[in-house]
Amino acid sequence: MKNWKLSAGAALIASLVATSAMAAGMTVGFSQIGSESGWRAAETSVTKQEAEKRGVDLKFADAQQKQENQIKAIRSFIAQGVDAILLAPVVATGWDQVLQEAKEAEIPVVLLDRQIDAPDSLYLTAVTSDQVHEGKVAGDWLVKEVGDKECNVVELQGTTGSSPAINRKKGFEEALAGHDNIKITRSQTGDFTRTKGKEVMESFIKAEGGGKNICALYAHNDDMAVGAIQAIKEAGLKPGTDIKVVSIDAVPDIFQAMANGEANATVELTPNMAGPAFDALEKFKADGTEPKKWIQTESKLYTQSDDPMKVYEEKKGLGY
Amino acid sequence: MLQSSPVLQARGIEKSFLGVRALDRVDLTIRAGEVHALLGENGAGKSTLIKIITGAYRRDAGDILLDGEAIDPRDVKHAQALGIGTVYQEVNLLPNLSVAENLFLGRQPRRFGLVRTGEMHRRSRELLADYGLSIDVAAPLGSFSVAIRQIIAIARAVDLSGKVLVLDEPTASLDTAEVEMLFDVIRKLKSRGLGIVFITHFLDQVFRVADTVTVLRNGRLIDSRPVAGLTRRTVISLMLGRELAEEERRAGTAAEPDASADAAFRFTGYGRRGRIAPFDLSVGRGEVVGIAGLLGSGRTETAELLFGIEPADSGTAEIDGKPAALTSPRAAIAAGFGFCPEDRKVDGIVDDLSVRENIALALQARRGWAKPLSRREQVELADRYIKALDIRTASRETPIKFLSGGNQQKALLARWLATDPKLLILDEPTRGIDVGAHAEIIRLIETLRQDGMSLVVISSELEELVVYASRVAVLSDRVHVAELTGEDVTPDGILNAIAAAHGTASVEAA
């Protein structure tokens, strides 16, 4: 009952997972953006784990945030005659030429976690999360949690104008539509950082009668939520009880907060983009099945009842 | 020599900067086909005059006539269009462009909007052939020597203007052969009827190439005459001040050199390669030693060496018989030295700070940051010197930049007097100062000497120098060429020594 609302994409993944372990001996090149965040590091280590699990020979190239390094890496993969290429693109444009080269060499390319501006005939598929859906999952949880009670929500947005901030706000508002008992009373950017999350939450509490008028906090990422939890505690309130906390990303630290009862729920942006990608590749290699052009990863909801300490320990090892 | 008609006349030019008069009713007449040397010490007003003629500055008063017509050059480009071209010491062309592009920059021959490179190269070669240059005009300018670049700059300036050519210290960085090459070009242009203004501080070059000499001093026209019949000595005496107001003459009581005093400061074989040749100099207690020479002779370099700004790399310094290492201004100050630099605004005053702070600065620096002069001590110090030296300021808290040049100089003297120095080095202490303050500073130097202080004073005002100096070191070409004592310390004696160093005493007209 935890994943009470699975999307069609998630269902597809579930069916794909069953057909794994057929890819042994495949050589796959992986052009990663770099290691600019903990999530990125986790994605790299999960990709390596998934490859090992399936007996895939993974060739890893770190582009250090530069597109030219990624193009170079892809050309080198083509020259080595790999069976497939995974690409986490650093920017959206400028890929047509090199993808054409891969296509001519008949090497399928799978995009990870970001889309690009190029004809979709140039790549096999893209494995990404749906940011609007992430916001919706968080919103749905809150709707269910508060039921018919009046609830004033404060929102910590991501960096103003960034696509996760826009999409996660949109999805959350979609989930709240039709539930007039839940209102977003304050919404301000916390720049995705702990420091700003804490500072903005302090001001929310001051502005809303010392926090008494706030029923829940929705943060566009876990880091801001972690900062805000400290602000709530310093104001003499109990996070998770007096003010419910729901956020997105599922980084290890939020599980610790959930274990302490200070956070209520988080929506996972899975670092496992490679698993579905390998699955699609195996199917394609086996019988030429063309996957859909967009494979949506699961936006899994975690709550305090999911043994957060165990998840924390699992995640801790991934390099977050 | 036949007097040709004047091509450029400047009459009664006046210019002031922030109340300081840089030019005071100066006249200048350039004739067609003459080379006119413009001479003067630093701050005499040469470059201000040139900048007014070439449109870089606007004059406050006066007329400029070109071929008898009044003109008003708005900027350098306008002056060029009128016929007045300038070449500066630092050639201001573009070293990464080709010679031809530099010559035709902004006026390239075009057809249908496209630069006709071939045509440009052909015309460049023709142009340079007139100057006896046969070089690859497609090569970048930067690949040629300074002398060639200088000539290319001249070729461009002449081609653009064609009536008057101003050369601002063109020979400063050239060697002998290159100077010769440049002079050939100048003579050629002269024969083509151009009026040429030539600024230099090499006297022998004046006598070799110039027809007329105009000398400026302290913003005033001193004299303008044909080179024919002039002696070097005359030119030098025109450049270095010889008049001293009666008031100032009375200010200094005749200095009685204390010949018996042991030399308190003795510099032996003291020098620094590339700046000043090794020299011997000693200064006794209660003695003023003068330093004289033309601009660029090494006067300021000597002062900077003594004060450790450019430390010596040869010779020894002794203070009261004990060796001293003057490796930095701080070391010199610790040894009891003080130094009032020539360029007060840049090297002397701290312009935004108050008179009080400027006076306290050197003493405070010597005491170190941890031993501050209290506000009360600073006030007492400042008030004492403002009174003693009659520094005219609205208040001791006025920023020093609002004071007149003479009062700034007195405040700088106060800064050093506050440190109770044993040796005070003054570089042109009376330059750019009004007459009243002038006399006061001379009187002050005399008082300090009588109080037992040792002083080294650099001055181009010879009449003034002989009033207080018991000995005078004479410099030429960065060498100490003579030291005058006793009876020889007269303006004439100093002039003779400088002239002697510059070769033969007189030159016959060509």
Add this chain to the structure above:
Amino acid sequence: MSARLVDALKRLAPQLIALAVILALNAAVSRGFFDIQFQNGRLYGSLIDVLNRGAPVAILSIGMTLVIATRGIDLSVGAVMAICGAVGASLIAGGYSLPATLAATIGIGLICGLWNGALVALLDIQPIIATLILMVAGRGIAQLVTEGVILTFNDASFIFIGSGAALGLPMPVLIWVALGIVVALLVRSTALGLLIEAVGVNRRASSLAGVDSRSLLLAVYATSGLCAAVAGIIAAADIKGADANNAGLWLELDAILAVVIGGTSLLGGRFSIIGSLIGAMIIQSVNTGILLSGFPPEFNLIIKAAIIVVILVVQSPASRSLWTFVRPERRREPRQVERVAR
């Protein structure tokens, strides 16, 4: 003494008036802005938030004031904050004692400052370029220390520096006030203030007057590094973690702005640490006011920019002389009063 105090207040009048106006505006957009309660052993309220959240910029502005007074600038302070936060977090998480951690972290800050100072004073590199090196490289160094993740810790004594309270005030407030007083007293009760101003106005003339301008520049940049270290410790302790990517990000610009609002010219010379601290509080009041106002975040930067433009325009010499021109009699009055008071 009282005359000197009056002088100081008169000099700081534009800053104090600006601060008062901003605070009044905040009270207008947010009811209860001036309310202060005592809870959990400390004062609590929006005004306290201003003092507390303004701590990093206030502390940076102390060092920045001295650097700017020497006609320099220190762009690296934000990155040095990140380095020091990362070092502090990794040491305390690695089990070192609090005194050892603080000593090492502040030592790193001093080294960073001395590096900048050496480039400026010994190699004569322009300050904006010299400190740009560490600004760019510093964040990378910090990321190496944290290995790209937010390095969290649970040492209560270290966390206390960021979110604890003493004497009823949050620790960061006590730290910036104390540091400001100590540095201001140090430069004004010794000759450092005069010598720094002299070097800033005319380095060559000061050197010729015997001022040891090299040592002075080294000391000034080292002080800036030390301030950045303290700010970095506070920022890390505040969130119980070192965030190499975001700690101190763009704070160098806020610190420079605080100094300028505080009345110190970027051309060097006369400086006022108190003025810079007030400047930092003006900036933080604007930030807090925007957060309390409930405007959509898209307007944050526009509102902030507009307010700061108004402050700088009102303070500019041109508008000051315009003011004298418009109301000459106003200017005369206080002077007469002052004469009577003396």
